[in-house]
Amino acid sequence: NAGVTQTPKFQVLKTGQSMTLQCAQDMNHNSMYWYRQDPGMGLRLIYYSASEGTTDKGEVPNGYNVSRLNKREFSLRLESAAPSQTSVYFCASSEPYTDTQYFGPGTRLTVL
Amino acid sequence: GENVEQHPSTLSVQEGDSAVIKCTYSDSASNYFPWYKQELGKRPQLIIDIRSNVGEKKDQRIAVTLNKTAKHFSLHITETQPEDSAVYFCAASPGSARQLTFGSGTQLTVLP
Numbered sequence: 001n002a003g004v005t006q007t008p009k010f011q012v013l014k015t016g017q018s019m020t021l022q023c024a025q026d027m028n029h030n031s032m033y034w035y036r037q038d039p040g041m042g043l044r045l046i047y048y049s050a051s052e053g054t055t056d057k058g059e060v061p062n063g064y065n066v067s068r069l070n071k072r073e074f075s076l077r078l079e080s081a082a083p084s085q086t087s088v089y090f091c092a093s094s095e096p097y098t099d100t101q102y103f104g105p106g107t108r109l110t111v112l
Numbered sequence: 113g114e115n116v117e118q119h120p121s122t123l124s125v126q127e128g129d130s131a132v133i134k135c136t137y138s139d140s141a142s143n144y145f146p147w148y149k150q151e152l153g154k155r156p157q158l159i160i161d162i163r164s165n166v167g168e169k170k171d172q173r174i175a176v177t178l179n180k181t182a183k184h185f186s187l188h189i190t191e192t193q194p195e196d197s198a199v200y201f202c203a204a205s206p207g208s209a210r211q212l213t214f215g216s217g218t219q220l221t222v223l224p
Contacts, residue, residue: 033212040121042201042214043156058211059113090155099144099205101212103155 002026004104006091012110013081021076021107023091031094032074033058033101034066036087043090049074081111114139116204118215125192126223133218135202136184142204145178145185146212150199159200160187192222 004025013019025032030051035043045058049068063085065077074093078085091104115138125131137145146161162169162176162185169176173192178185189196199219203212 040216042118042216043212044214045211048211059213099212100146100158100161103157105155 004091004093004102006089006104006107008107009105010108012112013078014112015082017081018077018079019081019109020078021089021091021109022073023075023104024073025091025093025102025104026072027093027095027102028071029093029102030071030096032068033092033094034064034074034076035090035092036060036085037090037106038087046076046089081109083111085109086111114142114204114206114211114213116202116213116215118202118218120218121216122219122221124221124223127192127194129192131187131189131192131196131220131222133187133200133202133220134184135186135204135215136182137204137213138183139204139206140183141206144205145176146203146205147174147176147187148201148203148214150201150217152198156201189220192220194222194224196220197222 007022033048034046037043044060047066049055052071067075089107092101094101118135143164148156149159150156173190175188199217202215
């Protein structure tokens with residue numbers, strides 16, 4: 001039981017490049033989330049998926065797209081990376097009926 | 113939307129002393145309040161949570177109190193140890209949407 005996994009762990013992009021961050025969970029959770037963490041600002045919700053086939057915007061969705069591929073996988077795509085997207089990205093999933101969220105190990109992204 | 117404020121941003125205590133971190137929230141519909149601990153370079157991990165039908169919850173050296181009328185909740189750590197040093201985040205959720213809004217974090221340092 002690996003919990004929530006994310007790939008890659010680290011990534012450096014140039015401005016304008018695109019990439020997809022991958023997230024998977026093996027806990028049979030319905031809900032999944034993408035956050036970004038910037039110094040002094042806590043974690044901010046980018047997008048979430050309450051169940052397979054549904055996605056909704058969070059607090060800071062601009063510049064990102066998501067895909068809930070199936071119940072296990074939730075990916076985050078940056079179509080044209082900008083330096084303002086330099087951050088640590090965390091994926092999370094939550095148990096049904098309890099709201100308890102479990103986080104992945106994070107992806108540290110730098111956009112030059 | 114929900115707004116969560118967290119104080120203080122940094123806190124230093126002597127080993128064995130108590131530490132208290134406070135959060136206020138704005139949305140009276142919020143009914144779930146978790147606390148996460150994040151060690152340097154690691155993922156946030158849930159340490160304790162409380163729901164709005166409970167005023168206090170304890171787990172060994174950690175306790176959380178909730179005042180729904182005043183819309184604030186607090187984390188109390190007793191008999192602090194060096195391994196308690198980390199960043200602590202509070203969060204609030206209206207429940208039905210299963211979205212968490214996080215505070216900006218408190219860097220706790222326990223001095224030996």
